[in-house]
Amino acid sequence: MSRDPGNTIGRRTVLRGSAVASAALALPAAATAAPALALGGRPQARWGTQAGDITTTSGLVWVRSDRRARMLVETSATDSFRRARRWYGPLVGPGTDYTGRTALHGLPPGEQIHYRITLADPDDPRRTGKPVYGTFRTAPASRRRDVRFLWSGDLAGQGWGINPDRGGFRIFSEMRDLDPDFFLCSGDSIYADGPIEPTVTLPDGRIWRNVTTEEKSKVAETLAEYRGNFRYNLLDHNLRDFNAQVPSIIQWDDHEVRNNWYPGQILDDSRYTEKNVDVLAARARRAWSEYYPMSTPRTDGSGRAYRVVRHGPLLDVFVLDMRTYRNANSPGRQTKDPVGIMGREQLAWLKRELARSRATWKVIAADMPLGLVVTDGATNFEAVAQGDPGAPLGRELQIAELLRYIKHRRITGTVWLTTDVHYTSAQRYSPAKAAFKDFEPFWEFVSGPLHAGGFPAVKLDGTFGPEQMFIKAPDRANVSPAEGGQYYGEVEIDGGSAELTVRLREEGGATLFTKTLQPGRVGQ
Structure with a gap:
C-alpha cells in the first residue's frame, strides 16, 4: 500500500x-x-x-x-x-x-x-x-488511514553480539526499509546477564567475532553496568539508523535484569556478588527508563511500565509487564492464585482499559506467551502455562479470568503478540478444543529473536485450546544468527476495510505465514 x-x-x-x-x-x-x-x-x-x-x-x-x-x-x-x-x-x-x-x-x-x-x-x-x-x-486521526508496525524482541543474547564481519545487527536495516509507523519491542532489549566474548567458535569451525566493551565482559550488577549494556547495542549503526527513522514502543521482560527473575528472588549464582534481585531490578529499571523515549504513568507511585499506547482510532496497544508483579516461579498447580503473572492491580487496569477502548483493534503486547510451556528448571514454570492440559491452575487462573471478562463484556478485536521463546509461530485458541471454555476464540502470534540464539519449539498446553497454525524453529539450542532463525512480525491494518493482517517474517525478507483477521468478528 x-x-x-x-x-x-x-x-x-x-x-x-x-x-x-x-x-x-x-x-x-x-x-x-x-x-x-x-x-x-x-x-x-x-x-x-x-x-x-x-x-x-x-x-x-x-x-x-x-x-x-x-x-x-x-x-x-x-x-x-x-x-x-x-x-x-x-x-x-x-x-x-x-x-x-x-x-x-x-x-x-x-x-x-x-x-x-x-x-x-x-x-x-x-x-x-x-x-x-x-x-x-504521528498517529492518524482518521479511520481511513492505514496503520503498519513491526514487532520482535531478544537482542544480543546468548553471546551473539555485534559482529562487524556480518555487518552488525543487519536485521534492523531490513526492518527500516519496510518503513513502519512504529516498532514494538516485546522485551529482552538487552541481555544484562549475557557477557559478550571477543570470539565464539561456530559448529562448522568458523569464528564469530564480537565487538566487546568493559560493561559487557560480565553480568550486570551495578547501575553503571546496566547502563553500559544499553550503550553497547547503540554501537551498532543499523540500530541507530533504525531508531532515527522508526519510533518504538518498549516493554521489558527478564534479561533486562537477569534470566527468569521474579520479585523477592535471592540468587544462587556465583557470578553475582549482589544476590537480591529486587536491588538488581531497581538499578535495571532506572537504566532502562533512561535509555528509551518513553514516559511511564506514575499515578500509583511506582513508575509502572504497563500502559496503553493509542495509535489513532484503529489501534490501541496494551503494553503488559508480566515480570514486575508476578509471584515466584513454581510448579503452578495452585487452585487459587490472586497474584498470578500480572498482579491484581495490573489485571484490573487491563480489564478497565480494554472495556474503555474504542479502537477497532486491541493489540495485547505480552512479554511472555500464553499457551507455550516455558520452564524454569526441572519443576518450575516461567510463563503462564504449566504443562497440565486440564482446568486452569496457577497463573492460568488469572488469564482465564481475563478471557472470561473479554467475552462477557463483548470486547472485540483482541490480538496477542509476544516473543521470548526464540522462534516464530501462530496459535489459534478455541474453546471447542480447550479444557476452559468460557472465552471467545483469539490468535496469538510469536516472533523473535532479533539477534540472539535460536531455540527448539516448546510444547503447547491444552488448557485454552491452542492449535498451532504455523511454526518455524531450529532443531537444536542456541543456533547463531549466522545460521538463520532470526524473526520479526509485521501487522498491517487497512484503512478502508479495517482488516488486520499479520505476517511472520524472517531475516532476509521472506514472509513465512500470513493471516488476515476481520474487524468485529469472533471465532475467526
Whole structure:
C-alpha cells in the first residue's frame, strides 16, 4: 500500500545524521568511555536519537550526550527545516547518564515530522555540537488511514553480539526499509546477564567475532553496568539508523535484569556478588527508563511500565509487564492464585482499559506467551502455562479470568503478540478444543529473536485450546544468527476495510505465514 512520498527525503536526512554518529563511534572504546567534564571541544550526540510515545499530536525524542549539555530540538514538516519550531529540552548530566528526553506537543496528526537535536554547552550556548536528525509519523486521526508496525524482541543474547564481519545487527536495516509507523519491542532489549566474548567458535569451525566493551565482559550488577549494556547495542549503526527513522514502543521482560527473575528472588549464582534481585531490578529499571523515549504513568507511585499506547482510532496497544508483579516461579498447580503473572492491580487496569477502548483493534503486547510451556528448571514454570492440559491452575487462573471478562463484556478485536521463546509461530485458541471454555476464540502470534540464539519449539498446553497454525524453529539450542532463525512480525491494518493482517517474517525478507483477521468478528 502507498506510503508518504515525503519519507524518502526524511530518510536522507536521517542517514546524514547517522553518518556523523557512525564516524564518532568508529572506535568502540572511545564510544563507551564514561563522559567527562574536561573533554574539550563541543558536546556530541554519539549514540544517535530515538522517538517514542507517538500519538496523533505528540511525541517524545531522546538523545545522549558525551558530557553535560543543554538539549535543543527543532521540528519541521520538511527536512529543510524551514519554519522550524524550537523546543528547549533538559540539561543532561550524570544523574541520567547524560541522556535526555523532550516532549513535543501540538503536532499535526498523520504527518511526517522531521526533527533535529543539537547539544549546547550549558556554560557557553554558542558552543554546540553537530546536530543529529530523526523523523517519525504521528498517529492518524482518521479511520481511513492505514496503520503498519513491526514487532520482535531478544537482542544480543546468548553471546551473539555485534559482529562487524556480518555487518552488525543487519536485521534492523531490513526492518527500516519496510518503513513502519512504529516498532514494538516485546522485551529482552538487552541481555544484562549475557557477557559478550571477543570470539565464539561456530559448529562448522568458523569464528564469530564480537565487538566487546568493559560493561559487557560480565553480568550486570551495578547501575553503571546496566547502563553500559544499553550503550553497547547503540554501537551498532543499523540500530541507530533504525531508531532515527522508526519510533518504538518498549516493554521489558527478564534479561533486562537477569534470566527468569521474579520479585523477592535471592540468587544462587556465583557470578553475582549482589544476590537480591529486587536491588538488581531497581538499578535495571532506572537504566532502562533512561535509555528509551518513553514516559511511564506514575499515578500509583511506582513508575509502572504497563500502559496503553493509542495509535489513532484503529489501534490501541496494551503494553503488559508480566515480570514486575508476578509471584515466584513454581510448579503452578495452585487452585487459587490472586497474584498470578500480572498482579491484581495490573489485571484490573487491563480489564478497565480494554472495556474503555474504542479502537477497532486491541493489540495485547505480552512479554511472555500464553499457551507455550516455558520452564524454569526441572519443576518450575516461567510463563503462564504449566504443562497440565486440564482446568486452569496457577497463573492460568488469572488469564482465564481475563478471557472470561473479554467475552462477557463483548470486547472485540483482541490480538496477542509476544516473543521470548526464540522462534516464530501462530496459535489459534478455541474453546471447542480447550479444557476452559468460557472465552471467545483469539490468535496469538510469536516472533523473535532479533539477534540472539535460536531455540527448539516448546510444547503447547491444552488448557485454552491452542492449535498451532504455523511454526518455524531450529532443531537444536542456541543456533547463531549466522545460521538463520532470526524473526520479526509485521501487522498491517487497512484503512478502508479495517482488516488486520499479520505476517511472520524472517531475516532476509521472506514472509513465512500470513493471516488476515476481520474487524468485529469472533471465532475467526
